[in-house]
Amino acid sequence: MLSWLPENVSTYGADIDSLFTLIYYITGIAFLLAEGLLLLFLLLYRRRQGHGATYVAGDRLGELAWVLVPCALVLALDLWIDARGAETWAKVKGSAPPADVRVRVVGKQFNWEVFYPGPDGVWDTADDRRLENELHVPVGKVVEVLLESQDVIHSFFLPHLRLKQDAVPGRKIPAWFVATKPGRYEIPCAELCGFGHSGMKGWLTVHTSEEYSAWVQRQWATFPHAPATAPAVPRLARTQDATQTKERDSSDSSLFLERRRRERG
Amino acid sequence: MSDAVQAKVAEVVPHVHEEPSFWRRYVFSTDHKVIAKQYLTLGLLWALAGGLMAYMMRWQLAWPETPVPLFRWVPEPFMYDGAMGPEFYNALVTLHGTIMVFFVAMPVLLAAFGNFLIPLMVGAQDMAFPRLNMLSVWVFALASLVLFVSFFVPGGAASAGWTGYPPLSARVEYTGVGWGLNLWLLALALEFASFLMGGINFLTTAINLRAPGLSMFRLPLFVWMQMIAAVLFMLSVGPLIAGAIMLLMDRLLGTTFYLPAGGGDPLLWQHLFWFFGHPEVYVILLPGLGIVLEIIAVFSRKPVFAYRGIIYATIIAGILSFIVWAHHQFISGIDPRLAMPFSVTTILISVPFAFVIFAMIATLWKGSIHLTTPMLFALGTLANFILGGVTGIFNGSAPVDIYIHDTYFVVAHFHYTLFSITVLGGFAGLYYWFPKMFGRLLHETLGKVHFWLTIVFFNSAFIPMHFVGVGGMMRRIANPLQYEFLQPLQPLNVWITVSVILLLLSQIPFVVNFVWSLVAGVQAERNPWRANTLEWSAPSPPPHGNFETVPVVYRGPYEYSLPGSVQDWLPQDCEASPRAAAARA
Numbered sequence: 001m002l003s004w005l006p007e008n009v010s011t012y013g014a015d016i017d018s019l020f021t022l023i024y025y026i027t028g029i030a031f032l033l034a035e036g037l038l039l040l041f042l043l044l045y046r047r048r049q050g051h052g053a054t055y056v057a058g059d060r061l062g063e064l065a066w067v068l069v070p071c072a073l074v075l076a077l078d079l080w081i082d083a084r085g086a087e088t089w090a091k092v093k094g095s096a097p098p099a100d101v102r103v104r105v106v107g108k109q110f111n112w113e114v115f116y117p118g119p120d121g122v123w124d125t126a127d128d129r130r131l132e133n134e135l136h137v138p139v140g141k142v143v144e145v146l147l148e149s150q151d152v153i154h155s156f157f158l159p160h161l162r163l164k165q166d167a168v169p170g171r172k173i174p175a176w177f178v179a180t181k182p183g184r185y186e187i188p189c190a191e192l193c194g195f196g197h198s199g200m201k202g203w204l205t206v207h208t209s210e211e212y213s214a215w216v217q218r219q220w221a222t223f224p225h226a227p228a229t230a231p232a233v234p235r236l237a238r239t240q241d242a243t244q245t246k247e248r249d250s251s252d253s254s255l256f257l258e259r260r261r262r263e264r265g
Numbered sequence: 266m267s268d269a270v271q272a273k274v275a276e277v278v279p280h281v282h283e284e285p286s287f288w289r290r291y292v293f294s295t296d297h298k299v300i301a302k303q304y305l306t307l308g309l310l311w312a313l314a315g316g317l318m319a320y321m322m323r324w325q326l327a328w329p330e331t332p333v334p335l336f337r338w339v340p341e342p343f344m345y346d347g348a349m350g351p352e353f354y355n356a357l358v359t360l361h362g363t364i365m366v367f368f369v370a371m372p373v374l375l376a377a378f379g380n381f382l383i384p385l386m387v388g389a390q391d392m393a394f395p396r397l398n399m400l401s402v403w404v405f406a407l408a409s410l411v412l413f414v415s416f417f418v419p420g421g422a423a424s425a426g427w428t429g430y431p432p433l434s435a436r437v438e439y440t441g442v443g444w445g446l447n448l449w450l451l452a453l454a455l456e457f458a459s460f461l462m463g464g465i466n467f468l469t470t471a472i473n474l475r476a477p478g479l480s481m482f483r484l485p486l487f488v489w490m491q492m493i494a495a496v497l498f499m500l501s502v503g504p505l506i507a508g509a510i511m512l513l514m515d516r517l518l519g520t521t522f523y524l525p526a527g528g529g530d531p532l533l534w535q536h537l538f539w540f541f542g543h544p545e546v547y548v549i550l551l552p553g554l555g556i557v558l559e560i561i562a563v564f565s566r567k568p569v570f571a572y573r574g575i576i577y578a579t580i581i582a583g584i585l586s587f588i589v590w591a592h593h594q595f596i597s598g599i600d601p602r603l604a605m606p607f608s609v610t611t612i613l614i615s616v617p618f619a620f621v622i623f624a625m626i627a628t629l630w631k632g633s634i635h636l637t638t639p640m641l642f643a644l645g646t647l648a649n650f651i652l653g654g655v656t657g658i659f660n661g662s663a664p665v666d667i668y669i670h671d672t673y674f675v676v677a678h679f680h681y682t683l684f685s686i687t688v689l690g691g692f693a694g695l696y697y698w699f700p701k702m703f704g705r706l707l708h709e710t711l712g713k714v715h716f717w718l719t720i721v722f723f724n725s726a727f728i729p730m731h732f733v734g735v736g737g738m739m740r741r742i743a744n745p746l747q748y749e750f751l752q753p754l755q756p757l758n759v760w761i762t763v764s765v766i767l768l769l770l771s772q773i774p775f776v777v778n779f780v781w782s783l784v785a786g787v788q789a790e791r792n793p794w795r796a797n798t799l800e801w802s803a804p805s806p807p808p809h810g811n812f813e814t815v816p817v818v819y820r821g822p823y824e825y826s827l828p829g830s831v832q833d834w835l836p837q838d839c840e841a842s843p844r845a846a847a848a849r850a
């Protein structure tokens with residue numbers, strides 16, 4: 001079963017996978033034991049002529065021990081899983097390491113809008129940049145993603161990085177990751193968010209550090225000092241960068257127009 | 266008989282027996298047995314609808330946007346010559362979940378079996394409040410009607426998932442669904458009202474109408490499970506009703522309880538929903554476990570292992586179920602420090618349930634196991650439920666849930682619990698009590714064919730669903746082919762769909778068996794399975810008023826294979842010593 005996991009390309013992904021593996025083996029063995037015993041009893045105690053059942057009510061401690069001891073074992077295994085879980089959770093969701101790259105990702109029906117603070121590293125300044133469904137990061141660096149939503153709840157899912165975090169309107173929720181391998185990875189939305197939920201996805205591009213520098217150069221060289229909120233810029237940015245932008249971008253048409261357009265098409 | 270006993274008998278006995286008209290008898294009946302059958306009928310009809318929806322969804326997932334065979338007749342804008350768009354898929358997911366949980370599992374496991382069995386098992390003539398009982402089934406019928414109508418209103422049916430998370434569900438413009446979602450909420454509200462009435466009846470009947478001699482710790486475990494379920498439901502549903510009213514107000518009156526723009530908070534709903542939602546899954550689970558326990562004892566010819574232990578363990582699990590709800594919200598934006606406490610309580614719940622499962626297995630130990638159809642289904646429930654139990658540990662572990670939350674791993678997990686309990690457990694109960702309900706036996710061979718086909722295709726459909734989930738496939742997506750990383754999983758999706766189609770076809774032997782046995786099955790005697798509990802002391806089927814004389818109870822429900830006894834069962838109301846009992850039989 002574990003072989004179905006997509007390749008892991010994040011630092012803490014390995015911790016999550018190893019916890020997954022631990023639980024897989026613990027519960028797997030417990031499962032096989034329980035089913036094995038069930039099957040064994042069915043074979044051993046099938047009704048046979050002249051062999052009645054033995055009256056065992058299981059109300060005395062001596063008998064109950066047969067159930068209580070396995071339960072104690074379950075408890076011990078549970079605590080083990082909890083302890084390992086707490087450790088991993090602290091690592092993934094506890095205090096995040098200091099960020100090297102900061103981005104804001106805003107979910108909206110049905111796109112991920114990705115904002116970069118630009119070279120000055122400060123939000124809401126002229127060099128901020130907005131991309132649609134495109135997230136570019138360098139390999140091996142701590143990326144902080146601040147998640148927001150414009151309308152309904154979306155969920156920012158990076159299967160290859162074992163990262164999932166809901167984006168909730170009215171909140172700014174931080175998430176972080178360190179990618180370990182360059183490549184392009186999908187960013188599906190994992191929370192039902194309307195008719196375009198299926199297919200709502202972006203792309204994460206993990207660059208080598210040289211590639212990333214080059215990408216940054218290109219970005220901020222092509223559009224010097226354009227305000228992120230100015231309507232003209234996102235459009236340009238979209239044609240330039242968001243090569244993978246879906247045709248079903250509803251950012252500037254009402255949902256109903258969108259719906260009708262799709263129905264005709 | 267002691268005076269106290271006689272007084273109690275006198276209290277129960279006066280009951281007017283007159284021949285009621287057809288309407289009073291089958292439609293507006295206050296007889297708990299008729300009401301049980303009404304719930305059963307509605308539940309089975311909804312199960313057909315929910316099953317067909319599952320088929321349509323599965324077809325779409327295997328072969329997206331191709332015409333679904335048998336459904337070309339569905340008009341636009343739902344389907345386009347049999348092919349569906351994402352709106353319709355979302356409505357199907359939502360309604361399938363809603364129907365299966367609230368209109369199949371609840372009416373069949375709780376209402377049908379609870380109504381039929383509680384008065385019989387406690388030796389009463391009827392429920393404590395027969396008219397309230399009739400009201401409950403009619404409110405449920407109204408809920409069913411409202412839900413049915415919600416498919417046909419402009420804008421289509423609710424499509425925000427069975428969990429109805431706002432803001433998606435709170436504003437028409439987010440889904441395009443108007444009255445469909447309002448009616449969905451209304452149907453749920455009516456359903457809750459119906460089951461609150463039912464729960465009051467169940468508790469009052471089980472506590473106040475017990476036959477003389479039937480102490481609480483002589484009650485069959487099925488009755489205990491129903492009582493605990495009723496309490497869990499009553500204690501958990503209040504917050505959700507409040508939440509649903511706020512949601513309706515957001516939709517209709519423009520309030521902003523769940524909308525941050527107006528100072529509201531979407532997470533409020535999630536807390537209210539899951540504070541109800543987790544106990545709710547036990548509300549479904551417990552009656553199913555009760556059915557399985559009754560059957561396993563009878564067909565192992567042994568007492569249930571650790572009768573009292575099971576009751577205590579279930580109560581502990583019930584209490585714990587109120588402090589685990591945020592395991593549905595690990596990544597919803599709650600304070601991350603909250604996750605681990607909820608993760609720990611969630612995983613700890615496995616201990617009381619492990620107790621119940623181990624006690625079930627221990628009941629088989631040294632038994633004399635008779636693999637009848639009901640026993641096969643009961644064992645199938647147990648065997649498959651265990652897998653749903655262990656996969657719950659993955660979900661309950663907060664870090665692992667980061668990855669598997671909202672994937673098909675979760676879908677596979679909750680179908681292993683819900684399908685096992687609802688479908689396999691429900692069939693176990695139906696095969697077992699059918700003779701008591703309808704006075705005829707179901708055909709055993711057809712039943713066994715039905716069992717094996719169901720088990721094989723259920724597992725062949727749902728085991729691979731875990732793999733699809735581990736591969737990362739999200740739930741509630743209408744078209745997996747839109748994602749590159751899901752392409753390698755598509756053969757599995759096709760396999761699952763083919764298995765589901767076969768699983769659905771495997772229900773044909775049951776339908777044939779049910780209809781045929783109803784009219785032409787072998788007449789059932791009073792106690793065809795040689796069981797101890799009181800319902801088997803009444804005629805099959807029991808007349809209005811149930812028992813010829815008020816039963817008096819002398820012992821617990823599971824005195825099978827008592828040493829020194831000639832026969833291996835000893836009914837609860839059999840006064841005599843084991844030897845004399847043999848003579849009576």
Ligand code: HEM
Nearest residue numbers: 319322358362365366370426427683684687740741742765
């Ligand atoms: C014939 C057997 C069944 C099949 C093939 C089936 C299949 C499915 C499928 C394909 C989904 C949707 C997955 C998605 O797109 O997210 C689903 C969701 C669901 N099913 Fe079933 N199901 C079956 C029986 C049941 C039963 C018996 C129950 C409960 C008693 C149940 C409860 C649910 C629930 C609660 C959902 C979630 C709905 C949501 O996401 O809003 N299902 N099922």
Ligand SMILES: [Cu+2]
Nearest residue numbers: 189191193197
């Ligand atoms: Cu989405």
Ligand SMILES: [Cu+2]
Nearest residue numbers: 542543590593
């Ligand atoms: Cu839960």
